[in-house]
Amino acid sequence: MIKQAIIPLAGQGTRLLPLTSIFPKELLPINGKPGLEYILDECIKSGIKEVILIISNKKPFIKKYFNNDNFFKKIIKKKPNDKRIKYEYKKIKKYKKIIKFVYQNSPKGTGDAVLKCQKLIKSKYFLMLLADDLIVKNNCSLSMIKIHNKYNSSVIASTKVKKENVSRWGIFDLKKINRRNFLVNDVIEKPSIKSAPSNYAVIGRYILPKKIFKILKKQKPGRNNEIHITDAIRTLIHKKNKFLGHIFSGKYLDCGTMKGYIDSSLKIAKL
Secondary structure, X not given: OOOEEEEEOOOOOHHHOOHHHOOOHHHOEEOOEEHHHHHHHHHHHOOOOEEEEEEOOOOHHHHHHOOOHHHHHHHHHHXXXXXXXXXXXXXXXXXXXXXXXXXXXXXXXXXXXXXXXXXHOOOOEEEEEOOOEEEEOOOHHHHHHHHHHHHOOEEEEEEEOOHHHHHHXXXXXXXXXXXXXXXXXXXXXXXXXXXXXXOEEEEEEEEEEOOHHHHHHHOOOOHHHOOOHHHHHHHHHHOOOOEEEEEOOXXXXXXXXXXXXXXXXXXXXXX
C-alpha cells in the first residue's frame, strides 16, 4: 500500500518574482487558500498517512506556517467565538500530524531532492507530487494509486497537449492499454515538434519505486548541472521496469508561472 508522499518545495520560484522574493510560492493564495493545501488535501483524500515536504533554509515560512500554534492560541483566546479561525487552526493541526520536513539547501534538481528522502521511505513505492501542478475536480493521486494496485506498477500522470506545445514538456513514447492508461516506452524531455513521439505530456504526479534511490545515487548531473528525476525514470524504463502513464480526468492548472497562477485563481473561483 502507498502511504507516503514526497513534495519537493525547495525551488526558488523565480518565475513568480517579485511575489516570491519574500514569500514562498507554495503558500501564495489561490482563491483564498494556499496552493500547498490543495496538494495536501489531495494526499489525505487518497489515503496518504505521511507527507515529506522538501524545503530549503531559505524558505523558513513553510515550516512556520504549520508550526505557529502560539499565534493561533493567542488569537482564539481573544476571539473565542470566531468559528473561522478555529476551523483554520484545526485544519493546520491536521496537516501538521502527517508532515515531516527534509532539507535541500542547494538547488540540485528534483532527483537530488527525492534522494534526500531515502531514509524516510519505508515501502516499495511512494507518491511524489509537484506543487506547481494542481489537479482539481477529480483526485488524480487516488486514481493513480488504484492503477498501481491493479497493475503493481509505477505510474506517471499524463494529459494530452497541443502538438505545437510539446517542446515545453516531457513527452511520452507510449503503447496504449486502454482509454485512460498506457505503457511507457520512454520519456523524452522537451522534444521538438518533429521528434516528439506523441503529444501526451508528463504532469507532476508520480508513483515511483524505492529502487529509484539506487539509480539517483549513481546518476551524473544532466541539464543545468542538476540531477533530474526524469533521467532516473528513463534509466529504470531502459532496465525493463514497468511504468504506466495515466490520463487523469481532473482539471489541470499550471501554477508555476505568473499567468498560470492568475488563471488558476480565476478558474478555481468559478468551480
